Amino acid sequence: MTQQPVKVRFAPSPTGYLHVGGLRTALYNYLFARKHGGIVVLRIEDTDRSRYVEGAVENLITSLEWAGLHFDEGPKQGGPVGPYTQSERTALYRDHVTQLLDEGKAYRCFCTPEELEDARARQQEERREQAYDRRCRALSEDDIRSRLQTGTPYTVRMKVPLGGQLQFHDLIRGEVSVHYDVIDDQVLLKSDGFPTYHLANVVDDHHMGITHVIRGEEWLPSTAKHLLLYEFFGWNPPEMAHLPLLLNEDRSKLSKRQGDVAVEDYREKGFLPEALVNFVALLGWNPGDDREMFTLKELEEEFSLERVGKAGAVFDLEKLRWFNAQHLRNLPASQLADLCTRWLDEAGIAPEDTEKREAVVAALGSYLTFPADIAAHLSALAEGQVEISSEEARSLLAEEESQQVFLSFLALAEEQEDWTATEIKAMIKRVQKETGVKGKQLFMPLRLALTGEEHGPDLGLLANLIGKTGSIARVQAQVR
RNA sequence: GGCGCGUUCGUCUAGCGGUUAGGACACGGCCCUCUCAAGGCUGAAACACGGGUUCGAUUCCCGUACGCGCUACCA
Incomplete structure (x- = not known):
């Protein structure tokens, strides 16, 4: 492996959305490139025409950018070794297939999908190993010519050596060896003229100058085929690194059936890109010490x-x-307010009143896992009267002791000049002195009267946010 | 079935021959506190099993078990 500038790629197929496993693969590629001052390219592997999904590429790019992953080369921004969409590179693949055919390293296969299907089913039934029987590998020149003349559709398969084994070094797994006799004569070119993944990724990685292939473990078994292709072409293969899989709770490969797998699903649910990236980075990688909170x-x-x-x-x-709650809390108040803007608007807190909006989110920040959670805490601060729903609460408010607290509070509040959280706290202290009521008996009636809730942030803070007039009105409303 | 890869608390993980096996999430307790969150402290919780190698194995080697992946004209 020659020492050249690092160049990696993330090569998803556009199936409609970015899988969180794909996000992690993209992230690791991105991080590896950045760490080594290298280049990261986005390549679209759309050689399966039957799986074409409208808008999938745009969606993929949107999700990647949302996560903060920006690529140096790709279908959108272009680059020196484009195009970066495989369906636009078919001529290149055909040329390479022709070369292999000419050199006797590949052969045409005229078997129909049905025949192959039957053969596979039979092998399955007999519980034998499942592999192509290579019947077309031995076709005579005449045979091939006559079939070509009648226009029989065919695929091109690679001629895998009949014996021996291939060993390679994986940056994550170490030495891996595979026997040739268990490798199929892999189809390289489909009958529709499109290449398979196996051919396309090798040809592209080579021509795009990829130095390190970092991809999911599901590719490990076919890496031998890929390496064999490099050998066929006389190319230097890139370094290989196969990432462990992301799993469902039952430890099967992370799939749609068992929950959300699309990055956009998490985005819609209110997860922050910072949190998702941080979390996914730690699924398989760690810094070697106890740190867990990381920015990109x-x-x-x-x-x-x-x-x-x-x-x-x-x-x-x-x-x-948990990561989401942490990252949410780490945000500056202005940003948190922006994320919560919809709910702040609904609560009637004026958009121009940035000071109040930021004070509100600062007070409520530690209660949130998602921005939307703030809605549940905002009713206490909204305009108008509070509603006391529970019977227990109503009877507490009606108690003689509570009523004394309210009267004392009202009298002191009227004279209160500064309505800051600390001033309010001091004032409540005075209520305590006047009435002799303290602790829970003092705070709970006030909290209920002011917010309608029995739980919440510091009462001084809340009364400040509700404002002097509002606070007085609310307490007044509970006086018999 | 064949082949490959993997296996430390429930989960994410540290550990790279000698440790009271550490941290985080979740869970329990305590503290803080008007309350609830947050925060601090703390508790319970793991080396899959069997053989080697070694003075000594979680760590190295081999088997077994289990799990996962691949086995398409899908990627």
Whole structure:
């Protein structure tokens, strides 16, 4: 492997959305490139025409950019080795197939999908190994010519050596060896003229100058085929690094059936890109110490493939929620207010009153896992009267002691000049002195009268946010 | 069925021959506190199993079990 500038790629197929596993693969590629001052390219692997999904590429790019992952080269921004969409590179693949055919390293296969299907079913039934029987590998020249003349559709398969084994070094797994006799004569060119993944990824990685292939573990078994192709073409293969899989709770490969897998699903649910990236980065990688909170920038400096583990990782939604709450809390008040803008508007807190909006989110920040959670806490601060729904609360408010507290509070509040949280706290202290009521008996009636809730942030803070007039009106409303 | 890869608390993980096996999420307790969150402290909780190698294995080697992946004219 020659020492050249690092160049990696994230090569998803446009199936409609970005899978969180794909996000992690993209992230690791991105981090590896950034760490080594290299280049990261986005390549679209759309060689399966039957799976074409409208708008999928745009969606993919939107999700990647939302996560903060920006590519140096790709279908949108172009680059020196484009195009970056495989369906636009078919001529290149055909040329390489022709070369292989000419050199006797590949052959035409005229078997129909039905025949292959039958053969497979039979092997399955007899519980034998499932592999193509290579019947077309031995076709005579005449045979091939006559079939071509009648226009019989065909595929092109690679001629895998009949014996021996191939060993390679994986940056994550170490030495891996595979025997040739268990490798199928893989189809390289489909009968519709499009290449399979196996051919296209090798041809593209080579021509795009990819130095490190970082991809999911599901590709490990076919890596031998890919390496064989490099050999056929006389090319230097890139370094290989196969990432452990992301798993469902039952430890199967993370799939749609068992929950959300699309990045956009998480986005819609109120997860922050910072949180999702942080969480997913730690699914398979760790910094070697106890740190867990990372920004993308920090990850760019810390990441290394050496610290990527080998075993699959269960996607634990509970921990992701925790990361979200942490990142939400780390946000400056202005940003948090922006995220909560919809609910602040609904609560009637004027958009121009940025000071109040930021004070509100600062007071409520530690209660939130998602921005939307703020709605549940805002009713206490909204305009108008509060509603006391529980019977228990109503009877507490009616108690003689509570009524004394209210009267004392009202008298002092009228004279109160400054309505800051600390002043209000001091004032409540005076209520305590006057009435002799303290602790829970003092605060709970006030809290209920002011907010209608029995739980919430510091009462001084809340009364400040409700304002002097509002506070007095609310307490007044509870006086018999 | 074949092949490959993997296996430390429920989950994410640290550990790279000698540790009271550490941290985080979740869970329990305590503290803080008017309350609820947050925060602090704390508790319970793991080396899949069997053989080697070694003075000594969670760590190295081999088997077994289990799990997962691949086995398409899908990626």
